[in-house]
Amino acid sequence: MLIDFHSHCFPDKIAQSAVIKIGAKAGGLIPHTDGSLDGLSGFMKQQGVDSFVVLNIATNEKQMTAVNDFAAEMNKREDVIAFGSVYPRAANVMEELERIKALGLKGVKFQFDYQGLYVDDEIMKPIYKKIAQLDLVTMIHAGFDYGFAPPYMATPERIVNALRWVDSPFIASHWGGLSCAENVLKLLCGLPIYFDTSYGYGAIAMPSAQMIVEKHGADKILFGSDCPWHSPEEEKRLIESLGLSESEKEKIYHENAEKLLGL
Numbered sequence: 001m002l003i004d005f006h007s008h009c010f011p012d013k014i015a016q017s018a019v020i021k022i023g024a025k026a027g028g029l030i031p032h033t034d035g036s037l038d039g040l041s042g043f044m045k046q047q048g049v050d051s052f053v054v055l056n057i058a059t060n061e062k063q064m065t066a067v068n069d070f071a072a073e074m075n076k077r078e079d080v081i082a083f084g085s086v087y088p089r090a091a092n093v094m095e096e097l098e099r100i101k102a103l104g105l106k107g108v109k110f111q112f113d114y115q116g117l118y119v120d121d122e123i124m125k126p127i128y129k130k131i132a133q134l135d136l137v138t139m140i141h142a143g144f145d146y147g148f149a150p151p152y153m154a155t156p157e158r159i160v161n162a163l164r165w166v167d168s169p170f171i172a173s174h175w176g177g178l179s180c181a182e183n184v185l186k187l188l189c190g191l192p193i194y195f196d197t198s199y200g201y202g203a204i205a206m207p208s209a210q211m212i213v214e215k216h217g218a219d220k221i222l223f224g225s226d227c228p229w230h231s232p233e234e235e236k237r238l239i240e241s242l243g244l245s246e247s248e249k250e251k252i253y254h255e256n257a258e259k260l261l262g263l
């Protein structure tokens with residue numbers, strides 16, 4: 001059983017152009033899929049993934065409803081667990097969080113570099129509180145984002161600062177912070193949050209990944225790829241290289257995700 005906790009796709013009409021644009025912005029990434037849900041689903045099956053979390057981001061107020069409607073539509077499929085997203089500065093952000101819950105979505109994704117605020121911006125305090133009240137999961141892009149110049153909006157230091165407002169499951173993606181392994185080890189490991197393994201292959205040094213699993217614990221790490229940018233096979237190869245026990249790997253590959261999402 002393999003659950004991929006971090007993947008992306010786009011509505012058919014814009015899928016092709018979206019992956020080309022995002023890939024170019026991130027420095028010439030070549031997508032593994034055509035950007036569509038069918039493309040993603042086919043690729044996941046081929047890679048041995050049983051179900052996958054699909055993440056979209058509302059990068060402005062106007063887009064927010066459509067992003068969550070798309071997530072709800074995708075969520076009807078057997079192999080898909082779609083998360084919603086809110087634009088934190090939207091006037092109706094609280095109502096939209098309630099709608100996300102009503103639509104049956106299990107979590108909310110933030111990408112603060114695209115959304116133009118820090119993970120620990122004061123504006124986020126009531127939003128995290130509302131998410132906890134609604135019993136939703138928070139997932140954030142953590143660490144560097146190669147599509148943007150520094151400063152980055154969700155570094156380990158800022159995540160620690162934001163966590164005083166968070167009382168619900170919180171996932172810092174990309175091993176706790178892309179290109180931030182040293183501070184992840186120093187500041188985030190051991191805290192009651194999850195990391196996903198997405199975009200790790202070739203980006204995190206194998207000894208860093210080993211130390212993170214050891215210090216943070218395999219029961220708070222979720223398998224994820226960041227497909228279409230990385231493939232599940234690549235991320236599995238990294239995890240298989242870490243010398244973990246079978247039971248640690250089972251937790252990472254699916255058991256933690258099942259528990260967290262109530263599957």
Ligand SMILES: [Zn+2]
Nearest residue numbers: 006007008226
């Ligand atoms: Zn991603």
